[in-house]
Amino acid sequence: MSHRISRQIQLKSRPAGMPEPDNFQFVEVPLPEPAEGEFIVENKWISVDPYMRGRMKEGASYVEPFGIGEAMEGGCVGVVLESRNEKFPVGCHVLGNSGWRDTWISDGERIVQVDASSTPLSCFLSILGMTGMTAYAGLLEIGELKDGDNVFVSAASGAVGSIVCQIAKLKGCRVVGSAGSREKIEWLKEYAGVDEAFNYHDTSDVSSTLKDHFPDGIDVYFDNVGGDHLAGAIDNMRDFGRIVCCGMISGYNDEKPKPGPANLFKIIGKRVKMQGFIVRDHESLREKFLTDMNHWIDEGMITWEESVTEGLENAPEAFMALFNGDKKMGKALVKL
Amino acid sequence: MSHRISRQIQLKSRPAGMPEPDNFQFVEVPLPEPAEGEFIVENKWISVDPYMRGRMKEGASYVEPFGIGEAMEGGCVGVVLESRNEKFPVGCHVLGNSGWRDTWISDGERIVQVDASSTPLSCFLSILGMTGMTAYAGLLEIGELKDGDNVFVSAASGAVGSIVCQIAKLKGCRVVGSAGSREKIEWLKEYAGVDEAFNYHDTSDVSSTLKDHFPDGIDVYFDNVGGDHLAGAIDNMRDFGRIVCCGMISGYNDEKPKPGPANLFKIIGKRVKMQGFIVRDHESLREKFLTDMNHWIDEGMITWEESVTEGLENAPEAFMALFNGDKKMGKALVKL
Structure with a gap:
């Protein structure tokens, strides 16, 4: 074992109606040592989105339901802490779908490296994500x-x-x-x-x-x-x-x-x-999207808001606030 | 006046719920003498269709509502009886939208001549219409x-x-x-x-x-x-x-x-x-439709039913039967 611990939010029970704090549990689990080709990521930002409510239900939808007693998932950006994969060296920034936890391990499948040199990391989950x-x-x-x-x-x-x-x-x-x-x-x-x-x-x-x-x-x-x-x-x-x-x-x-x-x-x-x-389903648009959006951002033609909640343990609260339309503006994010 | 009479079904009152016989009235009105460019048509077949229920209501829709005390409208095919329009000579067959009556007068606007030599007239309101x-x-x-x-x-x-x-x-x-x-x-x-x-x-x-x-x-x-x-x-x-x-x-x-x-x-x-x-809205498809449909008919690859009601005075009954799903099969038509 890596002696590392992954702190994560798991689905404890399926909500009946509005999600409540008791539907979530905060758990610490040991993170395995990375095998050849794997690396460990430390999340910096995680995304909470309304569609996740659908994954808290039982039954087939366009994405699998979250499992009870398993970490929830969602968009996240982080930095590589340890690596046995040369495509993802230590210190590089990545976008993945292993949100709702502080650290995670990956073989690089469906993980995208992002250039954080001139763009705030959170943007990869909001305006550019x-x-x-x-x-x-x-x-x-x-x-x-x-x-x-x-x-x-x-x-x-x-x-x-x-x-x-x-x-x-x-x-x-x-x-x-x-x-x-x-x-x-x-x-x-x-x-x-x-x-x-x-x-x-x-x-x-x-x-x-x-x-x-x-x-x-x-x-x-x-x-x-x-x-x-x-x-x-x-x-x-x-x-x-x-x-x-x-x-x-x-x-x-x-x-x-x-x-x-x-x-x-x-x-x-x-x-x-x-x-x-x-x-x-619209990945074919991504290049055009990034060209247009970066242009609009560079020219000051578009603005965006992020509602930031601090701390992994407050992710459930940030998520639940999505269903109270009076509260938050723009993209809801949790900063770790 | 032409000494001709148009026998027609008018909207007498707007239905509340299911249309009833009392919402219609059978009226005879004199038909004017055709002016230069006009002609008189005798309907042979008229069409009754569910969408007409919408026109019996007050209020804007994609077609104007029928007027109270005015003849209802709808698809019809007939023969030219008298003509002062050389494009529509006596004896030719036409497709129009002046159903719910036995005779009507037209200047040719939005009237289509049809070739009844090899196609039963009713088809222009059903399978080919x-x-x-x-x-x-x-x-x-x-x-x-x-x-x-x-x-x-x-x-x-x-x-x-x-x-x-x-x-x-x-x-x-x-x-x-x-x-x-x-x-x-x-x-x-x-x-x-x-x-x-x-x-x-x-x-x-x-x-x-x-x-x-x-x-x-x-x-x-x-x-x-x-x-x-x-x-x-x-x-x-x-x-x-x-x-x-x-x-x-x-x-x-x-x-x-x-x-x-x-x-x-x-x-x-x-x-x-x-x-x-x-x-x-799909007129651009008409030529392709006619080619395909005539081919399927000629090859015996398609069949169709017509539920025929005899007599103009029975048109309301034929129309009302559309809303009883158990009764009629195929295209509902009234034969005059």
């Missing part, structure tokens, strides 16, 4: 965004939404976002540069609020939320509009799924396309 | 049908569904259809050549019935029905499946729309595309 890529691929590929489109974004100040809003603005669109606090609305208008934003706590009727904001209708709805936002958007879609189904966080913690939109039939007459997607 | 074209465009364009796909069709013995099933079989797919009577199930298996068919009255759980019929999941669901068929299909869609939203007849007569599928969120993880369409 899965989050940025989700926004980019969803909006441009699935949403088939066109210049001048009317774009509605829900959870607009969130990790993905905040980037979607700005890419749409950069592409010459009119953008309206919804979010859950006055602070978020101000951020959207002042920093993300959206045309209009509304606090969904201030409306009991998302459909009519959207009608006020989009008198000519919506061309692209980037849905992170589902529920009344989705139904309201369907009411206001223009002919040939596109609904990008990225997430439906409003239902992730339902023990019994809520009914879907009663106005779904309207997608026929309006010839709307609704399409679900997962970012990993 | 809007119905066939809806099946063809929906399945191939919106459904992006591929060889070997697993295809589920609801209302599979209906006007559009029965053609969808057969095109999918011709394209090398495995096809399962649902319908509402034993007679229809037999027709689907014996004449349409589907692999399997089930009577939805025999199941209280469409989702698990579909799981039995599609152990490997569904690639394309051609939805004519909505409701539990749509939810059941979503449960059983394969990754990257396509749902062709052609109609949701289960909800057309609801005074208050029913909730949508509670499992809609599954389209994200499965990367499903759901897309509404209207056949008139």
Whole structure:
């Protein structure tokens, strides 16, 4: 054994409804000595994302469920501490999927080396990582965004939404976002540069609020939320509009799924396309994404927020806060 | 005046729920003398279609609502009786949208001449008309049908569904259809050549019935029905499946729309595309459609049913029967 210990957050029990602290356990396990071709990584940043709620459930989905008594997984960036793999020398920085722990061992499979010389490490989990890529691929590929489109974004100040809003603005669109606090609305208008934003706590009727904001209708709805936002958007879609189904966080913690939109039939007459997607299917876009995004960052054309929680032991808290739409802005990260 | 009378079915009142005989009125109105460039048509066949239920409602949709006290509209084929337009001489056959009446006057706008020498007139409203074209465009364009796909069709013995099933079989797919009577199930298996068919009255759980019929999941669901068929299909869609939203007849007569599928969120993880369409947007396919369809007809590779009601005065009855899924098979037509 390496005498090293991996401190990790394991799934202790599957949540019924909203995840609670007792669904997680903090455990220390010995880390094996690296074999030939292996190396040990010390995580610096780990990502917490809403999709992980799906992996806490039993049953098949597009990713395997987390095992009870096993460390949870997720995006992470770290530094190589010990190495018996010449492609990943000590001191190099890597992006992997072994989050929710401080150290881990790898044979290099599906691990990407990143250049931390001019980019803050956390960016590989946010603006330049899965989050940025989700926004980019969803909006441009699935949403088939066109210049001048009317774009509605829900959870607009969130990790993905905040980037979607700005890419749409950069592409010459009119953008309206919804979010859950006055602070978020101000951020959207002042920093993300959206045309209009509304606090969904201030409306009991998302459909009519959207009608006020989009008198000519919506061309692209980037849905992170589902529920009344989705139904309201369907009411206001223009002919040939596109609904990008990225997430439906409003239902992730339902023990019994809520009914879907009663106005779904309207997608026929309006010839709307609704399409679900997962970012990993869009790897072919990565090079173009990185070129565009680095350009926008270098030119100061895009901004992003990170909500940072300190300490591995606080990762469950950071994760649970994702489901309280009033609290955090931008990409939720845990700094180790 | 021409001394001619147009006998027509007008919308008398808007239905609340299921249309009733009292929502229609049979009226005789004088037909004006044709001006220069105009001609008079005598209808031979008129089409009744579920989408007309939408036009009986107030409020904007993709087609204008029918006016109270005005003749209803819809597909029709007839013969020119009198003409002051040399492009449409007496005796020629035309396809138009002035159904629900015996005679009408036109200036030729949006009227198509058809060759009745070798094709029964009714075909221009069924297999070679809007119905066939809806099946063809929906399945191939919106459904992006591929060889070997697993295809589920609801209302599979209906006007559009029965053609969808057969095109999918011709394209090398495995096809399962649902319908509402034993007679229809037999027709689907014996004449349409589907692999399997089930009577939805025999199941209280469409989702698990579909799981039995599609152990490997569904690639394309051609939805004519909505409701539990749509939810059941979503449960059983394969990754990257396509749902062709052609109609949701289960909800057309609801005074208050029913909730949508509670499992809609599954389209994200499965990367499903759901897309509404209207056949008139796919005119660019017409030539290819006619070539293919005439070939399939000539070779005896496709069959179709017409449920014929005799007499204009019985058109409302023929229309109302569309919403009783147990009754009629194939394309509903009224013969004058």
